[in-house]
Amino acid sequence: MAIYRESSEAIRNLYDGERVHRDAYLSTEIFALEMERLFARRWLYAGHMSQVPQAGDFITLEIAGTTLLMIRQADGGVQIMANRCAHKGAMLRCQASGHVDRAIQCPYHAWSYRLDGSLLAVPLREGYQGSHLATSEAAGGLTRFQTAVYRDFVFVCLDPNAAGLTAQVPAELLGCLDAMADRSPLGRLEVAGPCLRNVIECNWKIYLENINDTVHANVTHESSALSAEAVWQRTQSAAPSALKKPMAIEQLLPFSSGSDFMEKMGGRVWAGGHSILGIHASLHSDYSSVPGYEQAMIAAWGEPRAKQILAWSPQNALIYPSIAFKSAPQTLRVIRPLGVSRTLVEIWAFRALGAPDILLERTQTYNRIVFSPMSIVAHDDVQVFESIQRGLAGAGNEWVSLHRGQAGTRAADGSRAESESMATVGGTDERLMRNQYRAWLEALVMSDTASVESASAASASAASASAASASGASASGASASTKGIPAKRDSGDAPLVSSAGVTKS
Numbered sequence: 001m002a003i004y005r006e007s008s009e010a011i012r013n014l015y016d017g018e019r020v021h022r023d024a025y026l027s028t029e030i031f032a033l034e035m036e037r038l039f040a041r042r043w044l045y046a047g048h049m050s051q052v053p054q055a056g057d058f059i060t061l062e063i064a065g066t067t068l069l070m071i072r073q074a075d076g077g078v079q080i081m082a083n084r085c086a087h088k089g090a091m092l093r094c095q096a097s098g099h100v101d102r103a104i105q106c107p108y109h110a111w112s113y114r115l116d117g118s119l120l121a122v123p124l125r126e127g128y129q130g131s132h133l134a135t136s137e138a139a140g141g142l143t144r145f146q147t148a149v150y151r152d153f154v155f156v157c158l159d160p161n162a163a164g165l166t167a168q169v170p171a172e173l174l175g176c177l178d179a180m181a182d183r184s185p186l187g188r189l190e191v192a193g194p195c196l197r198n199v200i201e202c203n204w205k206i207y208l209e210n211i212n213d214t215v216h217a218n219v220t221h222e223s224s225a226l227s228a229e230a231v232w233q234r235t236q237s238a239a240p241s242a243l244k245k246p247m248a249i250e251q252l253l254p255f256s257s258g259s260d261f262m263e264k265m266g267g268r269v270w271a272g273g274h275s276i277l278g279i280h281a282s283l284h285s286d287y288s289s290v291p292g293y294e295q296a297m298i299a300a301w302g303e304p305r306a307k308q309i310l311a312w313s314p315q316n317a318l319i320y321p322s323i324a325f326k327s328a329p330q331t332l333r334v335i336r337p338l339g340v341s342r343t344l345v346e347i348w349a350f351r352a353l354g355a356p357d358i359l360l361e362r363t364q365t366y367n368r369i370v371f372s373p374m375s376i377v378a379h380d381d382v383q384v385f386e387s388i389q390r391g392l393a394g395a396g397n398e399w400v401s402l403h404r405g406q407a408g409t410r411a412a413d414g415s416r417a418e419s420e421s422m423a424t425v426g427g428t429d430e431r432l433m434r435n436q437y438r439a440w441l442e443a444l445v446m447s448d449t450a451s452v453e454s455a456s457a458a459s460a461s462a463a464s465a466s467a468a469s470a471s472g473a474s475a476s477g478a479s480a481s482t483k484g485i486p487a488k489r490d491s492g493d494a495p496l497v498s499s500a501g502v503t504k505s
């Protein structure tokens, strides 16, 4: 029986501004609505231009139950289209990546399509005489979806009515992609190898919340950090004290940073669920300098911009609902929900072209020791995530608490006063997660014909007027901002729309 599809009030009851009801993580109906009303309407990560360098190169992916082809076009652009034959729906390509010369031929009855998805040829053409094929949907070829390219990162939106990428994603967040690309003295990145994949038996939102969770680091990962510390001490005592810290040690030791440090990291949230964690510092702030790199950056970008780029290493930038990345090290995670309690996380490493190899080594080492299924950090998290999923399904307390970090957000009458707009927050605030649920609720209570983006766009921080063209197929290399990196601002908080209609207790 459909509870949530028929009732916005029932959905509103799942989040009261401080708590999330367990059904948000357990209900298959909610999961289906998330795919329809959130994932199918947002700009999501598809891939990187470097994965499809030649015309006809393609990758395949799946978003919200729709299988997709991302194909490099003859004009150098890229287009994302349904990986679904217009004849009877067969999947055109099953492999993760590949190449087609001039046409994509269906493996079932050999209908073929041009690189732009238009119908090229149908076998036994004379058999269609007298039919309405020419005016049918099939004659239109493959369904093309909105595709946007930003600094070679390719995004797709399944909703043809959605506003463009820059209307949905704050310019400051796109600036973090600029900061990642500009770590290359040439201003270009390329994907380094296939991604690491981690399939976790938990709801996708449990993973997403954790991207903004600093409090767990020195608890959940205590054994990893302390082991690294013990190894480092033993190494030092056995060898001259001038020993340079190995890369893995340098990356693991900060996981034991105390709550004070985590709080001071700071964060920033935007309407639409977006955020940056670590606007003042992060676990990456104190990585050792790379000989010659700073000089190469100054030569490429000029001293002010080079210093700005090198100083900017937030913990996580989050383009809601499914893209988390770091400007440095150059890594990007994509959350691909597979089911209500099953989530795939893709972990991509990028090479900064023209930069010393040690930067890529740093990225790949971080991905291996922190994010991969075989890492000594991620399995700490995975064990907890999967236990949460099991625990929520059991009897007892039906609510997840997100109460922390409310100071200064209550009006005199006790009502909540968290802002819809951009705000700066403490690094341990659960407001970073509440901000996700505000966007989640907004998306889910919209009717299935309403445009989430129009609401998001209206309240999002101003998109950069100088942003790259982001709707339609394009292959721009332009920046959202030549400065790119977000500047510190006052919060500009405004009174919050309260979550009316909460009746559960």
Ligand code: FES
Residues within 6 Å of the ligand: 085, 086, 087, 088, 089, 090, 106, 107, 108, 109, 110, 111
């Ligand atoms: S399903 Fe593709 S040609 Fe028939």
Ligand SMILES: [Fe+2]
Residues within 6 Å of the ligand: 216, 217, 220, 221, 377, 381
């Ligand atoms: Fe963790």
